[in-house]
Amino acid sequence: METINDFNFPGLPKIVFGAGTFSGLPEIIHSYGRHALIVIGGESLVKSGRWNVLAKQLNQTGLQYKAVSVWGEPTTKTIDAIASEFRKTPVNVVVAIGGGSVIDYGKAIAAMLAEDGTLRDYLEGVGTKKPSGAKVPFIAVPTTAGTGSEATKNAVVCDRKEGYKKSLRHDAYMPDAALVDPELTLTMPRLLTISCGLDAVSQLIESYTSTKADASLDSLALKALSGASEGLLPLCLDRGNDISLRGKMSYAALVSGITLSRAGLGAVHGIAGPLGGLFPVPHGVACGKLLFPVMTFVVKKIIDEKNLVAQKRFADIGRLLTDDAGSEDILCRKTQISKTKCIEICKSNNPAASGGYNNEDYTRGCKQFLDVLNKWTRTLKLPQLSYFGMTAADMAKAISLSDSKNSPAILSKEEMKVILEIIR
Template sequence: MVNPFSLPGVNYYGKGALKNLAPELLNLKAKKVFLVSDHGVADAGLVEKVKVKIEDAGAEVFTYLEVAPEPSVEDLNRCLEVYKENNCDLIIGLGGGSPLDVAKGVSILATCGGSILDYVGLNLVPQKGIPKFLIPTTAGTGAEVTKNAIFTDKKEQLKKGVVSIYLLPEIAIVDSDLTMSMPPHVTAATGMDALTHAIESYTSPKATVQTDLYALKAIELIGASLRRAVSFGSDEKAREKMALGSVFAGISLANAGVGAVHACAYPLGGQFGTGHGVTNALLLPYIMEQNIIGDLQKFANIARALGEVTEMLPLREQAQLACEAVFALSRDIGIPQKLTEFGVKKEDIPGLAEAAMQVTRLMDNNPKKLTLEEVTTCLYRALD
């Protein structure tokens, strides 16, 4: 069966796109809005900026700023309690992936009940949630256009993913003005997460002609602008390209999925608390080296989209250039290059590799069927 191609109900992209928020709230006749974000986003003045737009639409705002990075099931439940106390008719997620995922989780738990762990897996959410708008302030996770939400299960020290069409928002607003205050290290980590989404979904067995259009354009946009966005954050053009690259990568990911990089990043994040973007960024080129024989042509296309000159080279060498381009980009923007920098030790690798193999939803969606030995080799290569 061919998967349906899905997008949020309405999408606004580009500089100044936030101006569409108040008219859309008026359209939906929203009266009480629950705004989910975090203190970092508030300190950057972005919560206030959005609150003003909500009030312009005549709605009351209840703000929740306690979302933690890489949110746990308990973090989500705390937010749900505050939502229930205020009984709002619309939820807005504002921020990076964490507030957006928490907004998605609250939306479905408010109507479906139970624990988020009841819905971990594919298509297990039984019904629509409370209407939600998602507004990213980073250019990376693509959470505003994906059917996924990720939460840390502290008991099992593992990140768990809920995947459902009901996690797609009614409205996604991607305004690059909201990303201008991102510090360089966040720009770098989230930008590399977006690149990982684009590359993994482009080479996924579930990729289609349609997802390829978004994925390849995303790789091109990110390759052309991420260094500049990190090194000169006030460059509006670079920020706009990154915002667009991130959302295009998210659309491709939402429909073609990601693979072994994300599968390996989950246990690392769960056990060592490493940030999602930076973990993916570190692992990406090592896994690509394993994957290129799965689809030499597509990896050669990635190399060209990242600006590599591939003329006259054999296809195998063209594909290899994609890995080298990603290593160079990652180094240039200051991404940690080795797992030891996160406190990972040699003796941790076998367990991490086995845990990654258990994320079968993603391991099965990799362009090459990786064995435990191959994943272990990748992680050792990434270690030191």
């Protein structure tokens, strides 16, 4: 039987969620002061006309702002340069509007405006200094639905020369506010919708099945996964303009940030991190490619190891994603008795079962889980990793740097090699 693990619940950002909420951004910025540094990425915000509208609104409210554009994944060099330039000017609030990388840029800049020296000194596993947690208030505005960085306390920084992706992390780095407007994701191209969507899904699955999972996150993760499973395929196939489905994916991404911050992640991210440090594969693509093969190994292991607690968690997801109400409902339908009475009978007939489940249900649920992932993988067809420049040398190095994080099954280096050969 599952126990309720100990947990503590550090703060979340002030969250404003909903289609059209972007128009309220100037008011939120204003609540932190009159001097804002706004970090934006690429050109999509400008091309969509939203930047001009926002700039006009900011001017009307009397806010003083400076905007910086960033490209690609966050690097120590760029963050140090921006922080060094803006330490000399008053900045009451940093705002990042963009995908996960732009938000990580903003998060790291907000922190480094309040720290001395170079960002490299504070990176986990790289630097020697601990971040103090001091920072300039930070507002995250995602324009993609994927990383959930709007609700995490770390910024991922990449140095491809040294071959790493490492985090700047502190509880205080959780954004002060997250404005999540699904309308901003309507212009996401198909490949980005797929890769970001699979990143969010893998984060929800890995945090729900993590050895650090706790009861306070369960219903959040399952509800978000349910929405993602409704939205992912139609959005990627033929309903990209459906704002209701975009809302489900934005919600899934937001919740995945909340759950991963608390419960951690598993082997998909334990391998995707090093891959992204070694060659320019988008994080969501790496996660999407790894998801099915990694989960196949993990599920096989937890069944072989008779890890019933983990099996139940994967079975929960399998039943949810296939709308399978389980043996109780089948029995209820067959016998035409009430569900409550049916669960009572199930439990009394099988005292070892938790909530009416039995071991056969677990195995069946795990299989349903893998069947759904297999179907998604076959339908969404992400490119192989060699398309992004992965070489045999990258593969060997990635394996040496990878781990299984908080996965309920630890993958061996040999198993990781098999997985990478499949997706290379």
